[in-house]
Amino acid sequence: MIKAVRGTRDLLPPDTELWNFVEHTVREVFARYNYREIRTPIFESTELFSRSVGEETDIVSKEMFTWEDKARAASEKTQTLTLRPENTAGVVRAYIEHELGRSGLLQKLYYIGPQFRRERPQKGRYRQFFQIGAEVLGPTTAGSELPIRDAEVLDMLTALLDAVGLTGWTLYLNSVGCAKCRPAYNQALRDALENVKDQMCGDCQRRSETNPLRVLDCKVPEDQPIIEGLPKIADYLDEGCREHFAQVRAILDTLGIPYQVNERMVRGLDYYTRTTFEFTHGKLGSQSAVLGGGRYDGLSEQLDGPKAPGIGFAIGEDRLVLALQAQQQQTLAPLKAFVVPLGEGMNRHALKLAKQLRADGVAVDVSDESFRLKKSFETAEKLGATFAIIVGENEVKADAFAVKNLTSGLQTTVSRSELLGHLED
RNA sequence: GUGGGUAUAGUUCAAUGGUGGAACGCCGGUCUGUGGCACCGGAUGGUGUGGGUUCGAGUCCCACUACCCACCCCA
DSSP states (O other): OOOOOTTOOOOOTTHHHHHHHHHHHHHHHHHHTTOEEOOOOSEEEHHHHIIIIITTSHHHHHSOOEEEEOOOSTTOOOEEEEEOSOSHHHHHHHHHHTTGGGGOSOEEEEEEEEEEOOOOOBTTBOSEEEEEEEEEEOOGGGTTTSHHHHHHHHHHHHHHHHHHTOOSEEEEEEEOOOTTTHHHHHHHHHHHHHHHGGGSOHHHHHHHHHOHHHHTTOOOGGGHHHHHTSOOGGGTOOHHHHHHHHHHHHHHHHHTOOOEEOTTOOOSOTTOEEEEEEEEEGGGTTOOEEEEEEEOTTHHHHTTOOOOOEEEEEEEHHHHHHHHHHTTOOOOOOOOEEEEEOSTTOHHHHHHHHHHHHHTTOOEEEOOTTSOHHHHHHHHHHHTOSEEEEEOHHHHHHTEEEEEETTTOOEEEEEGGGHHHHHHO
């Protein structure tokens, strides 16, 4: 048997209904904030990711699905392509390529789509996974750098989580500084680690060399006192970054959005500057981050584009759905009625009635006359239909049908013209 | 990529190395124009894949694959 490959999966009914509900809600909520959809290719030049996400990150150094696309003709050239491991790079690339900044307006874009990372699958982690993300970016003159944008993004996220019914989340907030002040902090951290790293766990000793910021994220209990004593990013933020972060928090306070500043929260993509954030949820096991994001004021220039500060996020849709399922969010059965033909030659009359109801926008399904009536009722029950409508000889003659409410058990005879109104009561 | 666990019917699980079972679900009947309840009856897998040990393997060994948990990391 051929099976779905490692780390990929089929989404089947009824789960797909929850996915659709989430995506529907996303589109509706994001539209209220004036975001519009962008769709970028599912694969891009490998270089796009190595230059934006960062050559040294785990994503680029070991998790990408990359292949050589060989030249087939003189007019082609061989290039190295990669299935997108995230979508911000693609959006910024599109922003640059189509000169979206020339409108002078802030670009508020969102996307929903699959991403690919070659990691070991785990709960809430798949090799093909779905992200719902949004980016707001534009020229500085459009206000793209201002704290109000950060706060608005976070406000939209809380509105979305509210709308889909997710409870029990925590918003963690941090500022990681900018290209000017972060190097100083990095250096201070390296210097401090030099003295204490041999007392720390093996992972931290390694991180001290490769990515000192990650040491802050260590969960080994013995290391915690040492980490407490390390330099704090807040003390190294320059005036601009400090003020920016303070304003973001002030606006969040005004909006009544609860958050916790977490100075240890480190994000794994190199392009983040200033504000970074993460929403976690307790029901997700060790992959507790349901969404994450941050500001990336230098990304466009890093990709040879114009100055275009921005902020964005990605929601792990798989994880959001998992969290909702853990809350036992029930999706309702959408089927209104099950039309039951009874006796020979009734199929066509049943289908005609179904056609009429469907044209009126009612979700109905149709049985067939090979089923005994009892069986059809059982099926109606299993399908979650609210009504069963019987189409027998008597009914066809009278052009009025036996309509049974499967919840209450009450049955009445309703004429064809009154049927629609009866079902919608 | 690393460590650990698991893999038996549609599902959840049983089966001291000796002919693979239960529950639920499914199908049928009691009940030939009426579901949910009850009772009766029935079908369903040869044990993830490939090797090996053994007279004999679901059971022991090896490899592979997948899933789960954790690490790493991230959404």
